Amino acid sequence: MEYFSIAGTNSRVSRIALGTWAIGGWLWGGTEEKNSIDTIHAALSKGVNLIDTAPVYGFGASEQIVGKAVETYGGRDKIYLSTKVGLEWNEGRVFRNGSKDRVMAEIEDSLKRLRTDYIDIYFVHWPDVTRPIAETARAMRELYEQKVIRAVGVSNFSQGQMDAFRSECPLHLSQPPYNIFERGIESSVKSYCENNRIAVMAYGALCRGLLSGKMAKGYTFEGDDLRKVDPKFNEPRFSQYLEAVEKLKLLADKKFGKSILAFSVRWVLDMGVPITIWGGRKPSQMDPIDEIEGWSLDLATLSAVDSILAEYIKSPVGPEFMAPPTGLRTAKEL
């Protein structure tokens, strides 16, 4: 496993983090606790020491499972937990809330669910644009100064929003989406982070399973699975993305003898992103972790990837559909 030292902290984390959104069940068609705990244990046994979760993933369920899994595995002091703050929910609907009160209340709940008295990395999940970012940042600084959180992060923030945040609070990490198909951060966020020693911990390495290699035309999703409303998984785009995946599969196999999954995770790391989050919920999904090590993508391959995208993806689309609404609620909703 490759490891990375996060500037301004004592943390040396695995470059692959386990993502536990699907483990929470919500928007992923449900989940199962034993499988989830075994998945976390499988990742830890392969050298992953960073687990990403959030209160909103299953409305507490993911954090609870992560807490249980870490306790039963042991060695909390060698495992880095990253969780998030700033989303609230009401009858299954999610809103942004970056108020100081919300931050202070949520940390207590997360600590309990995670069965710990500190959080290694605490991310603001989405920027709350209905209030000054400085308010959220000051609350985060308070927690950081109290040493309840050991590193501060923001997620889904633009360059300008990170600038505003940093005028009130140290910022160690940023968590944006990034994978072969979703490259919005290349326009400014990525270089801004590099220039300011903010570690990028990118999510969605497999583009919600599209780059896992197991999807084909007609693939269906169960229950409340968010991919039912993801524009990439609906026609006419789904076929375009699947065609690109087929070409990428050939490239990965012909040049490196690797699966598309390993190739996609390696691509994120070799594009200069220090940490990539890989989402899973079944122990066997962690098997390919060993395939990521000991090789790298050369410039000709990176350029071949770009050519495939240009040829097959006629109407590219990002993950914007996932953005939760701001906290402007009607009286009825309150």
Ligand SMILES: NC(=O)c1ccc[n+]([C@@H]2O[C@H](COP(=O)([O-])OP(=O)(O)OC[C@H]3O[C@@H](n4cnc5c(N)ncnc54)[C@H](OP(=O)(O)O)[C@@H]3O)[C@@H](O)[C@H]2O)c1
């Ligand atoms: N900060 C944010 O706003 C934000 C947003 C999204 C995600 N995240 C974080 O990033 C993590 C990863 O993102 P993600 O979960 O959206 O997507 P992802 O890592 O791109 O993909 C997860 C998908 O890959 C599939 N998969 C994983 N390992 C596999 C394997 N070995 N073989 C075949 N398929 C495999 C899973 O399949 P199944 O569906 O069959 O289980 C799931 O569909 C999340 O869990 C969360 O921690 C953060």
